Amino acid sequence: MKTIVTIIFIIFLSFTAQAQNTINDVKVDTIEMSIVKEVTIKETSNQKMEVARLYKYKNSKIKKALNFITKANKPKMA
Template sequence: MKTILTIIFIIFLGFTAQAQNGTADVKVETIEMTIVTETSYEMNLETKTEVARLYKFKNSNIKKELNFLTKANKPKMA
């Protein structure tokens, strides 16, 4: 009996869901855009002087950072 009532209830909900009035379709205004096929490139030929730092040893900062010590690396007394 319970299953029959459940099936009838589901069918009733299905019919009521389909009987609802749908909202009116909203029209959207579209904008037409043109496609640009030609592109212009501008080259800037101004010379800029930039300063580059020179180090005596090539990888000195990198090697110093990679050789760090942690508390786990230190020997412990037994």
């Protein structure tokens, strides 16, 4: 009985899905654009050079400031 009701329910759902009015005629407005053949490149002579600093020595001030250790990080004896 359960299988017959399930099959009838599936058939009913398939018929209702096919009976829906779907509109597939969607028109899209297209835009035509021309190709630009002239390309101008403007070079600027005021280019700024930025330099990243690398510290050669292990004990530099910045590396010491970045590698700080708090008291909570130290291991405790149990």
